[in-house]
Amino acid sequence: MTGVQTCALPILLIIAIATVTLLKPTLTIVAGIILVAACPGGAMSNYYVYLANANVALSVTLSAVSTLMGFFTLPLLATLGFELLLNGVEHIEIPAEKMIGQLFLLLVLPTACGMWIKYRWPRWTLDHTKALRIISLLILALVILFVILNQAEQLLIH
Numbered sequence: 565m566t567g568v569q570t571c572a573l574p575i576l577l578i579i580a581i582a583t584v585t586l587l588k589p590t591l592t593i594v595a596g597i598i599l600v601a602a603c604p605g606g607a608m609s610n611y612y613v614y615l616a617n618a619n620v621a622l623s624v625t626l627s628a629v630s631t632l633m634g635f636f637t638l639p640l641l642a643t644l645g646f647e648l649l650l651n652g653v654e655h656i657e658i659p660a661e662k663m664i665g666q667l668f669l670l671l672v673l674p675t676a677c678g679m680w681i682k683y684r685w686p687r688w689t690l691d692h693t694k695a696l697r698i699i700s701l702l703i704l705a706l707v708i709l710f711v712i713l714n715q716a717e718q719l720l721i722h
């Protein structure tokens with residue numbers, strides 16, 4: 565599992581370098597591409613795996629491993645990418661406490677609540693699977709809407 569995660573990060577950085585080399589975007593876009601390539605796999609994949617009726621336990625495990633590795637690999641790969649592609653022009657500090665809080669709020673808490681509800685009321689969750697999927701999709705849409713509204717000023721500037 566960790567071998568797959570470990571290989572994916574350098575490959576993403578190589579893809580980012582190729583993209584920047586071919587497209588030659590602005591420095592701000594380059595910084596964004598580097599950060600996206602250096603970030604661990606997202607918790608959103610867990611939801612899509614759930615919607616596809618695939619192996620959610622495996623997805624959550626991979627996300628957890630990727631997230632834990634991200635605390636070390638994100639600063640390392642971001643620094644490496646900035647040095648390679650921006651010649652050290654841009655420096656972005658990674659707010660670890662905020663990242664941990666967001667990971668808890670968006671990954672750990674919903675996953676733990678879902679697991680507890682399914683454990684506590686297995687029959688009820690089975691009977692209401694369709695409604696629970698719709699509710700979770702609405703919650704996801706609200707989170708996305710909140711992020712967009714929260715960042716509206718930045719989105720309009722760029």
